[in-house]
Amino acid sequence: MIQAIDRAAKVLSSLQGARHLGITELATELALPVSTVHGIVKSLQGHGLVAQEPGGNRYMLGPALLKLSNVYLDTLDVRARAMRWTLELARRTGLSTRLGVQLFDEVIIIHHNQRPDGSQQMPETGLSIPAHASAMGKVLLAYSPEYASGLLGRPLRSLTGATITDPAQLAIQFVAIVGNGIATEEDEAVLGESSIAAPVVDTRGNVIAAVAIVVPSSEWPPDSSVLNGLRETARNISRELGAGTWPPLAPQPILSTHPQS
Amino acid sequence: MIQAIDRAAKVLSSLQGARHLGITELATELALPVSTVHGIVKSLQGHGLVAQEPGGNRYMLGPALLKLSNVYLDTLDVRARAMRWTLELARRTGLSTRLGVQLFDEVIIIHHNQRPDGSQQMPETGLSIPAHASAMGKVLLAYSPEYASGLLGRPLRSLTGATITDPAQLAIQFVAIVGNGIATEEDEAVLGESSIAAPVVDTRGNVIAAVAIVVPSSEWPPDSSVLNGLRETARNISRELGAGTWPPLAPQPILSTHPQS
DNA sequence: GAACGCAATTCGATAATGTCGAATATCCTC
DNA sequence: GAGGATATTCGACATTATCGAATTGCGTTC
Numbered sequence: 001m002i003q004a005i006d007r008a009a010k011v012l013s014s015l016q017g018a019r020h021l022g023i024t025e026l027a028t029e030l031a032l033p034v035s036t037v038h039g040i041v042k043s044l045q046g047h048g049l050v051a052q053e054p055g056g057n058r059y060m061l062g063p064a065l066l067k068l069s070n071v072y073l074d075t076l077d078v079r080a081r082a083m084r085w086t087l088e089l090a091r092r093t094g095l096s097t098r099l100g101v102q103l104f105d106e107v108i109i110i111h112h113n114q115r116p117d118g119s120q121q122m123p124e125t126g127l128s129i130p131a132h133a134s135a136m137g138k139v140l141l142a143y144s145p146e147y148a149s150g151l152l153g154r155p156l157r158s159l160t161g162a163t164i165t166d167p168a169q170l171a172i173q174f175v176a177i178v179g180n181g182i183a184t185e186e187d188e189a190v191l192g193e194s195s196i197a198a199p200v201v202d203t204r205g206n207v208i209a210a211v212a213i214v215v216p217s218s219e220w221p222p223d224s225s226v227l228n229g230l231r232e233t234a235r236n237i238s239r240e241l242g243a244g245t246w247p248p249l250a251p252q253p254i255l256s257t258h259p260q261s
Numbered sequence: 262m263i264q265a266i267d268r269a270a271k272v273l274s275s276l277q278g279a280r281h282l283g284i285t286e287l288a289t290e291l292a293l294p295v296s297t298v299h300g301i302v303k304s305l306q307g308h309g310l311v312a313q314e315p316g317g318n319r320y321m322l323g324p325a326l327l328k329l330s331n332v333y334l335d336t337l338d339v340r341a342r343a344m345r346w347t348l349e350l351a352r353r354t355g356l357s358t359r360l361g362v363q364l365f366d367e368v369i370i371i372h373h374n375q376r377p378d379g380s381q382q383m384p385e386t387g388l389s390i391p392a393h394a395s396a397m398g399k400v401l402l403a404y405s406p407e408y409a410s411g412l413l414g415r416p417l418r419s420l421t422g423a424t425i426t427d428p429a430q431l432a433i434q435f436v437a438i439v440g441n442g443i444a445t446e447e448d449e450a451v452l453g454e455s456s457i458a459a460p461v462v463d464t465r466g467n468v469i470a471a472v473a474i475v476v477p478s479s480e481w482p483p484d485s486s487v488l489n490g491l492r493e494t495a496r497n498i499s500r501e502l503g504a505g506t507w508p509p510l511a512p513q514p515i516l517s518t519h520p521q522s
Numbered sequence: 523g524a525a526c527g528c529a530a531t532t533c534g535a536t537a538a539t540g541t542c543g544a545a546t547a548t549c550c551t552c
Numbered sequence: 553g554a555g556g557a558t559a560t561t562c563g564a565c566a567t568t569a570t571c572g573a574a575t576t577g578c579g580t581t582c
Contacts, residue, residue, distance in 0.1 A: 004265035009308035047270035069330030070387030072322040126331030
């Protein structure tokens, strides 16, 4: 990992958390000399990745990120393919649907269909949710055991009283998820909101995304038509991506203890 | 400018243009050794700014950009303040409205209100338009003459037959824009679409964004109620940001030829 | 209105760091 | 199954980023 780039990314990350920061504040946060941070920030600013707060000596994230992110979304094959299916699913179930991918310990929502009841709802594309507190996250973790085992080693944050932070409990859920291709979550990220999710698979059998339906906790558990709709949607998207089987095969079993020969 | 960061940004930029690239292709494009590019890409990947194309040896932009960009939008005070006014403007005029900021030679749309006629329209937030071909861009350039003069030195790209690429002609427009606080554009970016834009000013009198109304070229020129609506909207947003006067004062006159004493 | 103090910025010496070419591994094609 | 091309690893070298000190600029106080 190249040091300067690593540090630059950390600067972006800090600004992501704090919104507005001065050079000195950044330097403190990253435990680096101010002049070093200054150089990094100016370099990022030169590419529009960071911007000067209007009329101030503080810095914030820059507009180039918006342009890049727009291209990122356009680049995603899954997204383009999935959109019509999740829209259809939202229509049929009357519920809001999501498509998400993994970003380290989080799931990030790459597409969102609002509940078709005409009410005013916040667009969710771009939102991130800790993976362990999200049905989509659980799906993604269940199919990437190497990553999951790392995550379960660290302490997990509780978002609501209902967030499951016990590694053992999560591990059990993962097994169940791989078993039937469906993950659930009850009030674990947001009170009053629960969700169910299913994996999206590509040609080579990798789980590359998750589809979810958000169910108001008052309507929990969803009836089986919702569940079947979700399954069907995940299968349709996966098929369109060239996947062979759905639900996907269990991830390669964790290598047993003997050295690979 | 720190070399490694500069190069990393260029990698992102290349991926922005080409969507999917292998290490070798990137190396060719940037005229750098493959191993150097490899190091850069892996560092970016380590932060989710770049991602491996599923099942491939090629790379694309990464999901972290989406998260960053989302925070960027939330960070923007102008945007939060302007949203209700541009919505109102779209309602009153029956036309689509935009809010944009400058990103070097382009304007990037940070908020978009669809035409309220219920038709299906593409969301435009995140789109970028060459500044010289956009009414918002002309506003922003007109009020930052140092930048504008640099831009006019370089050859300008023509997007439609109607794009104005003659520096002299643009310079004349800039003077007019500063004069009455309104810029226009007729088919210069997209055929069939014209627009008018006005500056948004902050406390210190800086033009930090532009508001625009998109007018179908078949309805051009817009009648004066549209124009007044735009003026009023720009003034309202600016006032909410703490601006004193609107339209903004002319930018500091270009220093005359004698050396500053 | 002047002086203080803090924060941002500039500068230059130092050595740590990234860079690059060659070697190796891996993937895809024929 | 062999060949070519591409990605990846490795290590020596010198370029390059880093850091501390000095300077500038700004906001705040008296």
